[in-house]
Amino acid sequence: MYTLQNKFLKIAVKQTGAELCEISAVNNTNQFMWDANPGIWENFAPNLFPIIGALKDDTMTFEGESYNMTKHGIIRHNPDMILEEQTATKIAFSLLYSEASLKKYPFKFKFTIVFELIENTIKVTHIVENLDNKTLYFSVGGHPAFKCPVYENEDYTDYYLEFEQKETSESYALNMDLGLVSNKTFSVITKESTIPLHYDLFNEDALIFKDLKSRKVALKSKTNGTILTVDYPDFPYLGIWAKPHANYVCIEPWLGIADNESHNQDFKTKEGIQTLEAKQTFKAAYTIEIDKKHLV
Template structure:
């Protein structure tokens, strides 16, 4: 499997060409690995890129104009072997996927998907750049799914970690039904608070899903060893937080879009959170991971 890396005095970043998936953030100062190493017995991914849908579609299908299409969960960027390294410099890797006959069968739009990983001291900026190559508007969602190691240090347990937002909030999570669709039911997570403690049971009902979240910066914090890293996601309206229950990682997922809601009419144009990009226009969305 082909991998590419960039490094500076502080960090070494590695990205798999397949899926343009970030698979390592190595802190050269303490030799700690911050990205989950995809143990297939628990969860076999590192940091999938989500496009042109997030989560699941109702019945795995959607409608556009008079036709019906199927797209797998989280879209077709993750695991995609047709993505190629487009540009490389000392501090940046840029990957690209152009539309093809294969993608047009699932997604009837001509597009150029690019994702850039830019290293600046102890921060990594992840930039999504979408170009509409079609003569009509295109409709899409996009997001990140990076998984960060917890229990980085000896004698730590999951309960020693929490995620800390940059402000106090009332925060409700939207509950998923048995098909992975977003229901109208919510559950209180924070009440004028700023931190969520991780536990072995916190994700027993799947991801925490926060729509239109006010906070745009969240820290991963160890009670014993302090702040580990920070994720800034000012270009993203929604946030998912997830892990396999009891696993030694946590995914912090900036999203533009969301899984289908229970009452969806399955029309792509009406999908909640969908982005409409006019012909020949371009779109950017960034998030940044900063290591302490």
């Protein structure tokens, strides 16, 4: 476990999967991350690369060859993450391609994730380096789970999400048996900026948004105001999810999406797939800002 601390916040990152596992106030007992209760969902904030969600039949094809990769890719739960850098304000982990990774994902790459503590904000930067001689195809994203409610005298239904703009958007339904995105949609938000949280909100799995104008969303309490804000300018997709009846909410910035149930499994034509030319580097970042009134 590796930690960073300043006068506002302490964060901790596990080497396995380079997973952010703690955001806590220095000056009081407030905790802002889910506790990864293994009886409910034993994750804190998985890092998603080179896929988001599931591949159809856990399989993709690339230039005539088939490759098997499980949900969310090869970083989550990976014990081979290497500590790349640690300073007073920054910690970085990386994974370099290997013979084992090439059997699942046929590209030579280096993936680095950087956690930076800036006042009351955590900046999470994803860096993908294409070390290959061919174009690299990938998706990348975050899956942080935030404690909800934060305070003992609150209930889950006291919380809501607020976007920076009024939105009219539908969520794309998941085929829950396959974990794949369907073409069916259902209305979530219409000319509003808020989504109230309640325990049945995720009965049909995640809310998946492809067309939000907002690139910022806040987790708010009716009694205690803004808890935190996730700013995701580099990510066009957003997932919102929790296990039903669990005391957390995931706010997930994505560059990519799970396979559609009708997809032909060709990795080059996967929805949301990113391309990176040989020897080039890609970066995408999101931030988590904790409102200072909860840190005094």
